[in-house]
Amino acid sequence: MPLDNGSASEQAILLVPGLKCAACMTRVEAALNGVQGVISARANLTAHTARVAFDPDVTGAEDLVTALGREGFDARPMDSVHLGVAASDRVDRDLLLRLGVAGFAAMNVMLLSVSVWSGAEASTRDLLHWVSGLIALPTVAYSGQPFFKSAFAALSVRCVNMDVPISLAVILASANSVLETARSAEHAYFDAAVMLIFFLLIGRYLEHRTRAGARSAAVELMSMTGRTAMRVTPDGTKSVIAVGDLERGMIIEITPGERIPADGLISHGRTELDRALITGESLPEPAAPGDAVHAGMLKLTGLIHAEISATGDGTLLAEIARLVDAAERGKGRLDRLADKVARIYVPIVHALAAIASIGWFLANGDALAALQIAVAVLIVTCPCALALAVPTVHTVATARLFSQGIFLKDGVDLERLAEIDTVAFDKTGTLTGPEPELIAAPASNDPAWGVAAALASASRHPLSRAVAREAGLRGLVPSALNGVTEHAGSGVEGNLNGCRVRLGRPGWAGPAARDGMEVILSQPSGTSSFKFAEEVRTGAVETSAALSARGLDLAILSGDGQAAVTQVAAATGIGNASSQMHPGDKLAWLQARRDAGRKVLMVGDGLNDGPALAAAHCSMSPASASDVAKTAAGLVFTADNLGAVAEAHRIACTARRRIFQSFGIAAVYNAIAIPLAMAGQVTPLIAALAMSASSILVVLNALRLRGNR
C-alpha cells in the first residue's frame, strides 16, 4: 500500500466524476494499472478520485487521462482549483489524529479518576494524579492546538470567539492541577481538561467534515462541463485545445449542443443560438456569419466556425463573473450564529469567574482557594454543549439535504436560509423546465405526426425535440423520409415520396406568425400546427403555495419578455413578476430589498442570475445551471422537482430550531452549574458528570433531526 517508492515515482490525483459504483472502481484501477510506467493506482469512491503513483520518465498525467477516456471515464488531473480539497484532506487527517490521541488520553485519565473518586487517599491519590498529569499535559499540548491557535488568532485582532474561554479553561485547569498535585491536594482537574478537548474536537471534526463534503460536491458539479475546444488551423487541420489556451484570432469549430468557449464572430456557417444564459430569453435566435457570439451561449444547430475576439478574462462571461465577485464582497461577512452567542457568553462567564474568585479572596484571604474557584467556574462553563450544538445539527441537516439531492456549500448558508422572508425566482430554467411543452397538436391518428416526428428527430432545436419526444410518448412511428436537411433559423426540410415536406417556423413552412410559440408542418396535403407553452417545472406550483403558506413573499425576476413571464406567473400563482431585467437590474432589485432590511432567497440558474445569486442573503440553483450560477449559489439541488427549494427551507428552519433548543439546554445547564461552581461546590466528579451529560443531550437533540418529517 505505501505509495512512495523512492525518487523515481511521482504522484497524481485524478478527478473522475464518473466513478460512482463498485464496478467502476475496478475498471478505473485496471485501466490505470494497464498504463506503462504506473506503479500503483487506487480509486477513491467517496471522493470520486484516483490516486496514481507513476514513473515520470515513462508516462505522464495526460496518458492516464487518455487511458481512462478509453474506458469511458472523463478524468482531469487535480489543478490549482482543487488544491483546496487536498489541503482539506490533510486537515481532516490531522484533526482525526488529534481526536484519537485525546480519546486515548480521556479514557485512561478517566479510569484513574474513577479510582480517585472511589476513595483513593494520600500517596495513592498523589500517584494517580501524577500519572493522570503525565498523560493529560502532553495531550492538552498536542490535541488542544486547534483551539489555542484559533483563540490566539481571535485575540490578536481584538475579538473573542468560543475558543477563548475553551483555551483559558483548559490551560488554567492544567496549570492549577499541577499546582494542586504538587501540594498533595484533594482535587485535580486533569480529567476535565482532557475530556473537554475530546468533546470539543468531536464538534470541530464534524464541522470540518460537513464543510469538506460540501466543497467536494461543489468541485464535482463544476467539473461536469467540458473545458476543451476544437481549433481549426488555416490549412484546415483540426486539433483539440484547452479553453485556457485559446487566443485572439484563432478559429474554432463549434458543433451543435456545445457551449461557446469564448467571445467571437461567426466566420462561417449559420446557426441558432440559445442565449438564455446571457439574456434569459428562452427561444433560440438565428445567427449568421458576422454575428457576435459570447462565451456561455449554447449552440443548437448547424456547424459554425468562429474567430475569437476575446478569451478568458476579456469575455462577457468573465465580465459577469466579476460582477458576481463584487456582489459577493459587497455582502460582507455575516456572523455565524455561534460567534454571535460567543460575543455575549464569553464576557459574562469571565466576569462571573473573576467575581467569584475575588469574592472568595476577600472572604478568607486564601489566594490559592480563590484561584481554584475561578478554575472551577471556567471549567463548568466551558462551552462544550454550545460548541457541539451547531456542528452536530449542521452535520445531520447536511446529511438530510444530501439524501434529497441538495448540496450545501457551507453551514452558514443553512443558517441564512432559515432567516429569509422573501423568495425571488428566475423564470427560464428555474420556474420553467428546460424544454417547452406541446399544448396543441393534430390527433394521434393524423398521418402528419409520422412526418413531423421524422423531421423533428433530425434537429436539436428545443421545439423539434419537444415534438419528437411527444411522438415517442404517443408511440408513433416516424415516416421514412430522404434528403432531410436543417435550415438554421427556419426549420427542417425533407422529401416524402418525391414531395417536399417542411417543419419549421410560421412564415417559412406555412402561414405567417400568430401569437405564441408555434411550429408548422407543411405537406402537399396541407399544413398542421403544433403549439407550445413553456412547461412549468414539476413541483413549482406546490412549492410557491408551500412557501407563501409559510408567510414568505414571492417574486419572479426574469430577463424574458412580458408575455412569457405573465403566463408563468399565472401558472405558479406568483403575483409579483418583473420582466426584461438585465443582470444589473436583478442586482439592483436585490440591493433595494436588502437596504429595506429584507432577507431574500434567490433561486436562479442562468449566467444572468450570477450577480443576483451572489448578492442575495441566500441562494439556490439547480444542478443544470450555468457554472457561474452554481459557483455563486449557496445551495445546489440535483432534482428536477422545484420542491427541493421548499424542502431545503423546511430542513433549515428545523435545524435552526434544534440549534436554539441546544442553546437552551446549554443555558439551563449553566444556570445550575455556575452558582454551584461559584459556591465552591463543584468537585472534579461533578464537573465531569455535568459536562458529559450536557454534551450528550445536545448530540441526541441534533440526531432527532434525522427522523422527524
Next chain:
Amino acid sequence: MTILAVLIPVSLCLGGIGLAAFVWSLRTHQYEDLEGDQYRTLFRDEPDA
C-alpha cells in the same frame, strides 16, 4: 497497593497499543474511502494496491 504499580503500566500499554493501531490505520489512508472499502471486501482478486 503495589498492584497499582503493575496494573497502571499494563492498562497504559494496552491503551497505547490501541492508539498506535489507530495512528497506523490513519497513516495508511484507511479512513479516506469508507464507501469504496465496503465493496472492496467483496472483490476476490483485489490487486495488492
